[in-house]
Amino acid sequence: MKDVVLNNGVKMPLLGFGVYQVTDLAECQRSVEEAFRVGYRLIDTAAAYRNEEAVGRAIRQAGLPRDEVFVTTKLWVADTGYEKTRRAFDLSMKQLGLDVLDLYLIHQPYGDVYGSWRAMQELLREGRIRAIGVSNFQPDRLMDLMVHNEVAPAVNQIETHPFHQQAEAHAFLTDNGVQHESWGPFAEGKHDIFRNPQLVNIATKHGKTVAQVILRWLVERNIVAIPKSVRRERMAENFAIFDFALDDEDKAAIAALDTKTSSFFDHRDPKIVKWLGQRK
Numbered sequence: 001m002k003d004v005v006l007n008n009g010v011k012m013p014l015l016g017f018g019v020y021q022v023t024d025l026a027e028c029q030r031s032v033e034e035a036f037r038v039g040y041r042l043i044d045t046a047a048a049y050r051n052e053e054a055v056g057r058a059i060r061q062a063g064l065p066r067d068e069v070f071v072t073t074k075l076w077v078a079d080t081g082y083e084k085t086r087r088a089f090d091l092s093m094k095q096l097g098l099d100v101l102d103l104y105l106i107h108q109p110y111g112d113v114y115g116s117w118r119a120m121q122e123l124l125r126e127g128r129i130r131a132i133g134v135s136n137f138q139p140d141r142l143m144d145l146m147v148h149n150e151v152a153p154a155v156n157q158i159e160t161h162p163f164h165q166q167a168e169a170h171a172f173l174t175d176n177g178v179q180h181e182s183w184g185p186f187a188e189g190k191h192d193i194f195r196n197p198q199l200v201n202i203a204t205k206h207g208k209t210v211a212q213v214i215l216r217w218l219v220e221r222n223i224v225a226i227p228k229s230v231r232r233e234r235m236a237e238n239f240a241i242f243d244f245a246l247d248d249e250d251k252a253a254i255a256a257l258d259t260k261t262s263s264f265f266d267h268r269d270p271k272i273v274k275w276l277g278q279r280k
């Protein structure tokens with residue numbers, strides 16, 4: 001597996017596995033165990049997904065050397081603030097059954113993210129976390145966090161797929177040494193993405209699938225991708241992307257699909273800020 005090197009020297013796999021909306025704990029544990037067997041080593045969960053415990057069980061069941069597994073979890077909005085972050089972190093670690101976490105992300109740019117960041121910087125210095133970062137931060141929010149703190153985020157995990165390519169955010173993150181990570185690489189199936197004629201054409205040309213073309217396009221941009229699937233054959237399909245390359249014609253056809261708009265919701269919409277801010 002190819003790695004990216006984060007701004008503090010920590011290595012992170014370029015391709016990983018996400019478990020959002022896998023709420024059945026037995027299914028989550030089975031999926032993560034299968035993902036390890038397929039070869040995935042980066043697992044992306046969050047306190048808000050309510051499946052950290054199942055991820056932890058799968059990690060123990062797999063019995064891989066700890067330094068071969070890269071685990072990300074995230075701090076929910078209701079737990080922002082210095083004290084609450086320390087408590088939420090301890091709870092996540094208990095659920096996961098880990099002593100050291102590889103990557104801890106502030107899940108949303110809301111609430112007392114400055115108090116949270118102070119706690120996270122401390123946990124980093126204490127050696128409880130190897131890297132800290134954020135998710136769903138727009139460049140201005142990220143810059144504000146960087147300017148007023150010692151440690152710059154190592155990662156920003158944002159919605160990124162062919163219909164929302166995030167070219168400007170990508171340039172900003174690259175310029176500032178923050179690793180771009182994609183969530184929702186398949187837009188969760190929206191836009192009938194797997195049957196999009198342009199993507200199907202590219203896939204047919206390379207003898208690959210649409211899912212493989214999308215993931216290849218992300219990793220060629222040096223964006224970490226964490227596709228989710230509960231089906232073993234799709235996990236394997238999504239993992240087999242390192243034996244072909246997209247050409248300029250393919251890249252131009254994908255570039256033309258960009259709507260430059262979220263396929264889900266606008267993180268700056270006050271209704272969304274309120275809704276997510278009140279979710280437990």
Ligand code: NAP
Nearest residue numbers: 018019020044135183184185186187188211227228229230
């Ligand atoms: P996604 O990976 O874009 O799409 C998942 C969907 O695609 C599932 O319905 C899955 O179905 C299907 N699928 C997977 N592989 C496929 C293939 N090869 N062919 C056809 N269908 C396929 O969506 P996501 O889960 O939202 O995003 C990925 C990860 O990003 C999440 O699991 C989570 O870890 C993270 N995330 C983070 C945030 C955030 O705010 N930070 C938000 C959303 C997601 P099956 O499972 O039935 O195969």
